[in-house]
Amino acid sequence: MPQLKPAAPPSRSHAQDLFAQTRAMTARLAQPLAPEDMMLQSMEDASPAKWHLAHTTWFFEEFILKPHAQGYRSPDERFAFLFNSYYVQAGPRHARARRGLVSRPGVRAVLDYRAHVDEALGTLLEHSDNPDVAALAELGCHHEMQHQELLVTDLLHAFSYNPLLPAYRDPEPVGVTEERPLRFARHEGGLVEVGHEGGGFSYDCEGPRHRVWLDPYEIAERPVTNREWIAFMEAGGYGEQTLWLMEGWAVRERERWDAPLYWWQQDDVWWTYTLREPQPVNLDAPVCHVSYYEAEAFARWAGGRLPSEAEWEVAFRDRPIAGNFLEQGALRPLPGGSPWGDVWEWTASSFSPYPGFRPPEGAIGEYNGKFMVNQHVLRGGSCATPAAQMRPTYRNFFYPHQRWQMMGLRLARDV
Amino acid sequence: MPQLKPAAPPSRSHAQDLFAQTRAMTARLAQPLAPEDMMLQSMEDASPAKWHLAHTTWFFEEFILKPHAQGYRSPDERFAFLFNSYYVQAGPRHARARRGLVSRPGVRAVLDYRAHVDEALGTLLEHSDNPDVAALAELGCHHEMQHQELLVTDLLHAFSYNPLLPAYRDPEPVGVTEERPLRFARHEGGLVEVGHEGGGFSYDCEGPRHRVWLDPYEIAERPVTNREWIAFMEAGGYGEQTLWLMEGWAVRERERWDAPLYWWQQDDVWWTYTLREPQPVNLDAPVCHVSYYEAEAFARWAGGRLPSEAEWEVAFRDRPIAGNFLEQGALRPLPGGSPWGDVWEWTASSFSPYPGFRPPEGAIGEYNGKFMVNQHVLRGGSCATPAAQMRPTYRNFFYPHQRWQMMGLRLARDV
Amino acid sequence: MPQLKPAAPPSRSHAQDLFAQTRAMTARLAQPLAPEDMMLQSMEDASPAKWHLAHTTWFFEEFILKPHAQGYRSPDERFAFLFNSYYVQAGPRHARARRGLVSRPGVRAVLDYRAHVDEALGTLLEHSDNPDVAALAELGCHHEMQHQELLVTDLLHAFSYNPLLPAYRDPEPVGVTEERPLRFARHEGGLVEVGHEGGGFSYDCEGPRHRVWLDPYEIAERPVTNREWIAFMEAGGYGEQTLWLMEGWAVRERERWDAPLYWWQQDDVWWTYTLREPQPVNLDAPVCHVSYYEAEAFARWAGGRLPSEAEWEVAFRDRPIAGNFLEQGALRPLPGGSPWGDVWEWTASSFSPYPGFRPPEGAIGEYNGKFMVNQHVLRGGSCATPAAQMRPTYRNFFYPHQRWQMMGLRLARDV
């Protein structure tokens, strides 16, 4: 049975509220989608919306209801096989690349499954005094928020293969804007502490809090913009091999990258496909859908570098949380300089365990630890991230070639 | 504009009846499917049911309504791109492997498209005296019948990736039966004529009728049964390399074939997945879902060979057409010895042009001709084939490694 | 033990002479090669020269010396594993794709192996009265001749990956020549007999002799020339999809073919790499290094078609054998119109068993039979083919995408 020992378990009422809000938000995200849309799986990295709806539900069932709700019965025992993602200790599971080949149970049955679990978990939260239940419910909600983000980014990816380029939500054009100069803030570094500690939710990999030495550095006050990215492109950045990591160049050649994902040029104007329709690239919005390889090459070209995750965290730890998040519904980066949000920011740091890291016992311990190789940390949060996921210690991670998330970058430099 | 000059164009009323029946049959086949089911594409060779519904409709629109129905307007000009399969001369088209990534237009919109074309074509057939219109409508109906067969076989393939193994139609068990002995019929051969000629519909590749020399031969009176196939398996046929073509053996090793597609063993009993549910293999039904490579190896093991397509045609040309077809709804081979149907039968013949073959001008000429390499001819028809497709001259063709169609074999031998 | 029953076994002295000449010719072909050259394996279809030297030797050892030469001892029992190509019944064998990774035994040891077998077989031929021995020796010589051809064509392929484009033999330029008009010869066809019969060597797949019906046809008096091929290229033949088989087009796109293999353009002149150095394409030499797909598309563009193998055989059966063969040493097609040689000619016929074909018992029966799927027959012989291989019934066979042999085409047309 999974053991989870957060520093301070959430109160029952917090868990109840969070659960209600999170589940409702997922339903809202699915609302514009037809059953046909919910079947789409455009690559192994992405999953159908229907699967996201079911998997997040299974998570509550598997890790809370089955161990803690006496007499709980699943509507279908086979869902555990269909909707487990990668938890080895929770039993065998369906092949990830074939999630899009499961038409039955259909959308209706999955929504019934959600309702069934909502009710059972509501009851359990109401009556259980076990602090693990509240803590696991909070984890399940944050897990579901991660899948909310994936649901919309996976959808964008899948829709991009439809020659009709459908809109997920009504079009909402962005006008032309004015360039904002790039400023850097200086930090003195020294022996700092990073990582999560104390109250509030965090994932296991955000701790333990530990000491890191930082030399003095500067970090940009806003992410790199499309205007700057186009300057890179026009300067031949995609064709200049010396700017690139060896491996990045090979991927670039193989994939024939010459612009961010979802971009194309039409009559000398760069366009991009978004969840709110194809639209001309706004020059002052943060650049989005670039890989680590591209981000790293851009930084070299610009005479800077990517920040380490510790540098980033120190720079953000006192910044009030406000910006362009999932709840706002813009669903693409906007010009204007949100303090948070718009895009995830690639850092120079590999995703590795912090000193002293120990994953929790049991299947829950598979949540982050087993991904700690070959991925890079992104910090911040994007226009597809729920606000409740924004915190300075959050470590998102993806492979350096991946571009389908809302990924951008922020420059740093040595002093 | 495509030119089609059948020997004798069908009468208007024949075309009208055929059109009404064919379209209704397709609708009937789609009836048990939810929108989610209609999205499934499990491999590049197969297509989603929704795509079959739309593509067959586009065929009528593109080749009849656009050139012949004055003032005809498509509900959406972009459907031509989405639903063209491989007709280069009909313009560019969507990538075949990505048909499953098109969720919009949805099922509802596709059904509306069907209704729109049904009405327009009904009107045209009623009022046009152009014999090409009736001839093309007949071709379009036979084309749609081919897709009816594909719709159900593609569905079986896609469903087989669902761990729940759903049933397309209600289960219908088959009892245990008695073995029927294998008898051969002798034919004297000589200088025979094969290929289509005269009245009735045929595809271009079935002609011209031409002379072929045949040595005397014998051909089995029924297809190879599951009982015989299991004997082959138990004799180690899948492991005895000398029985196999070099290339077949390589495929067998790579794919780890040790039984027909959709078979598995459970408590010493062989089971198979069918459109009517998983069921124990009936020993006296024709073996189904075997590749050319397997069929050829079996024939060698059994001391026979596959018939040439001319040998097959001569043996079948006077046989009354009756058996287990799509309309019957069994949807899997049955024991008992249908004269026709149950399974397509692999022949030893490559799919090549008959002497003097000239495809028609225009896009319609792409129907068969451009596939004439590396495929093998199958003759007969299966439990998923509409009755109207059964005729002695029909040349079906697939690659030697393919198994997802209802494919079996019949033995021949030299005298 | 392999059983081979040629119609008339060769005389002892014929076998002795043939053996001596064949082995000497192979040695002559290897003479210009350094040990480094003999290691090259540029693809799985090709083999290192060193392997050809050893494998042809193993063939004599395995099929003649081991069963027939009492007391014969192999210099190394492990050679049977290393140098068996694909004879399942002769035991396990090294992976084909890794022949180039065997540096030891080195060239010196392989030449010693050849000498060892030469001596043992010489002795056996001298003293044995078993007609199988002479017949198998003849087969082994013809087998070795096939590998002589492969040795030079594999070498050309491997050398083509060396940026320095080395010459196998001294350069020998070909001057500019005059165009020769294309003439066709008419044949009446009818019920003809084809296939080998009677005296002289042939492979098993060349028989049995059998009847075939041919409609009247015309066949070109010379192969297609480079001049004609360039006209096809300049007319956009490589870009016009309607000329191509579906599968051929896909290969063309994937491989980015826009000219025959080994061709490139430099200052408006087409060049080709040959075993005698890179040289400008001679316009009146037969086109070479084209795939079946290209040949078939060309024929369609030219308003003709490829001949069937029976049509080809009937047209060539009384033609005296003279032309540009391996012994001549030109090693590339020459202008001027050899009656035979220069290039192998793709036919429209799949490589299938002739009616009544039965391969011999034992491993020797694997020689041709197990390749009878998905390959096309080529007829004639090339500038890399030993003269003794030229005969009207010879059936060479390759996959439709292959181009590294000396492959061209000859047009036919219906009357």
Add this chain to the structure above:
Amino acid sequence: MPQLKPAAPPSRSHAQDLFAQTRAMTARLAQPLAPEDMMLQSMEDASPAKWHLAHTTWFFEEFILKPHAQGYRSPDERFAFLFNSYYVQAGPRHARARRGLVSRPGVRAVLDYRAHVDEALGTLLEHSDNPDVAALAELGCHHEMQHQELLVTDLLHAFSYNPLLPAYRDPEPVGVTEERPLRFARHEGGLVEVGHEGGGFSYDCEGPRHRVWLDPYEIAERPVTNREWIAFMEAGGYGEQTLWLMEGWAVRERERWDAPLYWWQQDDVWWTYTLREPQPVNLDAPVCHVSYYEAEAFARWAGGRLPSEAEWEVAFRDRPIAGNFLEQGALRPLPGGSPWGDVWEWTASSFSPYPGFRPPEGAIGEYNGKFMVNQHVLRGGSCATPAAQMRPTYRNFFYPHQRWQMMGLRLARDV
């Protein structure tokens, strides 16, 4: 022109001695190889011995002779294309995967090339006062030492594909030994300095020296042994998914790893293929030829972890350099506990730039910097590493799936 500014350039006489010794050592390593052996390239990661001989020579020519030796003429200008490895700024280059397809220039010509460059560089070193020349010569020698190691490890890999498993040098059995207990040494950590500084050679990526915070830790006094590895295997470590990183498990499944590379079991004894012949695994020698994934899983199973590269460096920085190196000729790890050598040790650290890292200008700057993604740092040195490469700050790096180098591990643990 490359700029290299080592802290203190080496003296002329040091450079001369080092050059003479290094070049002689390479020749000695090549001595047991036939030309055939020198052609072998068994995978893209590895190169033929002949290429190593030529490439290291090109390095001196390209970076020293061409810019600094007035009037220097290359024996063949095309060698720059053939023997450049990955230096974009030094011009275009031959495809890495096809190095094994270059038979000409042959071994003789490459040895002549070496002699030509030896003489020219000898003269230049004798007469030039440019400190860059001595510094680059030193770099070129260290570069050649890296290729000495690759030459033997690439050879082992290539030979392993030869079913005869040839020996590079005479067999030299290792007897049975006694188990040595595993002891850990404690380090207090704190704010330490790591990275190279001051005199002596180092690569650019070993600096700048910088501060790192380390918590107290323990590190094993010897690498993990074969005895311990077999215990892991016998405990089911290769089959227990929860021990593995997600990605490592996927590689393990795909590659079917169940033991280190080059191991097999025979009559209950584990054997391994080495450069000195196949031999039974010595239980007390360090385990070798394991990937990062395997090392990481082993450490988890053993209740420890891999050290970070800083932890490793602190633990080794005062250790006298002695052990089992390339010069000794053992060519495989030996029992007995060398303080250095035997195997490279995987660390937990990704290969990333140290804070403030700036590669030198020009092509020389491509030496290490462009590989800084997705690779892991290994520390120490192996039985195939020249002694002069052993130093506490050396950062070797490979991909986590790679096994063909002499790779092992050492355990660490938190206090």
